[in-house]
Amino acid sequence: MTLAERARRVIPGGVNSGQRSIPGLTDLVIARTEGSRFWDTTGREFTDYHAAFGPPLLGHNDPDVAAAVSAARASIGLTGVAVTEGEVTLAEQLVELVPSMEKVLLTSTGSEATFHALRLARAATGRRLVVKFQGCYHGWHDSVSLNVISAPERVGRPDPTSAGILPEVLAATLVLRFNDVAAVRQAFADHGPDIAAVILEPVPHNVGALLPTDAFLRALREECTKAGSVLVFDEVITGFRHALGGYQSLAGVTPDLTTLGKAIANGAPVGAIGGRADLMDLFSSRPGGPVFFAGTYNGHPDVVAAALATVRKLREEPVHEHVFRLGDRVRAGLAELYRTLDVPAVVTGYGSVFVSYFMSGPQPRSYDDLLANDTALFVGYRRRLVDQGVFELPLNLKRSHLSYAHTDADVDRLLEATETAVRHTLAE
Numbered sequence: 001m002t003l004a005e006r007a008r009r010v011i012p013g014g015v016n017s018g019q020r021s022i023p024g025l026t027d028l029v030i031a032r033t034e035g036s037r038f039w040d041t042t043g044r045e046f047t048d049y050h051a052a053f054g055p056p057l058l059g060h061n062d063p064d065v066a067a068a069v070s071a072a073r074a075s076i077g078l079t080g081v082a083v084t085e086g087e088v089t090l091a092e093q094l095v096e097l098v099p100s101m102e103k104v105l106l107t108s109t110g111s112e113a114t115f116h117a118l119r120l121a122r123a124a125t126g127r128r129l130v131v132k133f134q135g136c137y138h139g140w141h142d143s144v145s146l147n148v149i150s151a152p153e154r155v156g157r158p159d160p161t162s163a164g165i166l167p168e169v170l171a172a173t174l175v176l177r178f179n180d181v182a183a184v185r186q187a188f189a190d191h192g193p194d195i196a197a198v199i200l201e202p203v204p205h206n207v208g209a210l211l212p213t214d215a216f217l218r219a220l221r222e223e224c225t226k227a228g229s230v231l232v233f234d235e236v237i238t239g240f241r242h243a244l245g246g247y248q249s250l251a252g253v254t255p256d257l258t259t260l261g262k263a264i265a266n267g268a269p270v271g272a273i274g275g276r277a278d279l280m281d282l283f284s285s286r287p288g289g290p291v292f293f294a295g296t297y298n299g300h301p302d303v304v305a306a307a308l309a310t311v312r313k314l315r316e317e318p319v320h321e322h323v324f325r326l327g328d329r330v331r332a333g334l335a336e337l338y339r340t341l342d343v344p345a346v347v348t349g350y351g352s353v354f355v356s357y358f359m360s361g362p363q364p365r366s367y368d369d370l371l372a373n374d375t376a377l378f379v380g381y382r383r384r385l386v387d388q389g390v391f392e393l394p395l396n397l398k399r400s401h402l403s404y405a406h407t408d409a410d411v412d413r414l415l416e417a418t419e420t421a422v423r424h425t426l427a428e
């Protein structure tokens, strides 16, 4: 029996996340990662642009991060009775770097961070409603488990991503179109005094890349301030990847709360929630704080050491310069390729993140625009890329990532492999 078959006998579907259940790849078993590569148990090598949905900005198994984690493990291990020096230093750095963060708490995942952000917002405002946007993903918990990647007929209607969620919980989340200023103004006109929070990915990368307009981010800030609602930027993907201060530092719009995860620890299991001190001080980590906050592994020494080593490297080495330059090369190369092949495509992304939508027309601004994407071509060419040892996730609308470990030679190979993959898919 193969490992994958053994896995399916004892693990539902054979994988430990629904996001790893990938049609056509059910026999893939990972053996090792390093830099821009991973290998499976049959010895096949893949150049990895999926990057586990985004954490390894420095590359897989970065040696400096690995050394810091080993040192922490050797000296601290897990205590869980009080704070450690690393947690203090990391919190100081996050507060210094991220404009909205006056205080910050660590969690073990991004989902926990967004969960706590929304509970905190509801507690602080005494209100019920949360506003989210079609296409944004904020983790697996109930308040946000709706309207991520919806079938066309479900757009504009409640579309739960899971069974088992109470209808009244779903009804307490309003779903709007991303970049739709008029819809935001209308929602506040209709429900302002009942809106506890507005949560968004400032760049919705869970459907590839929808770039926000300045007017949209400014309108959210304005309406939340006017109505006394809490504005939450979920920067689990964009935090550190696009800038050490998060996308908010580039956009010049400061939310009340920010969630981080993924790239801030280059692959160690992390999340963070930070923001206005008056809100953060409501958490029960402060004696008498009414909003319960706990977690056995919050601030785990391995994770904190990984995050500190990641921050250090991002500050000291030209990581962003490198990944942004490669990102521009990839986007320009792909756009040129599709022009040559006469394939309608919009190549977009930001910095190290790229995606090709197979549709004509201008830059997509909301999820509805992406319904025009040719799903068969999107998934088909990526399956053929995987066959060539170039790993972009073969699922509709998924983004791809570059890391500090990717090289110009990797980009050359990616462009060549994409040409072959697209030609073959079109010829089918």
Ligand code: PMP
Pocket (backbone or CB within 6 Å): 053, 108, 109, 110, 111, 112, 114, 137, 138, 139, 140, 201, 206, 234, 235, 236, 237, 261, 262, 270, 271
């Ligand atoms: N927010 C965003 C924007 C994400 O992309 C993700 C994970 N893909 C999460 C939250 C949840 O993070 P985690 O998977 O670590 O719980």
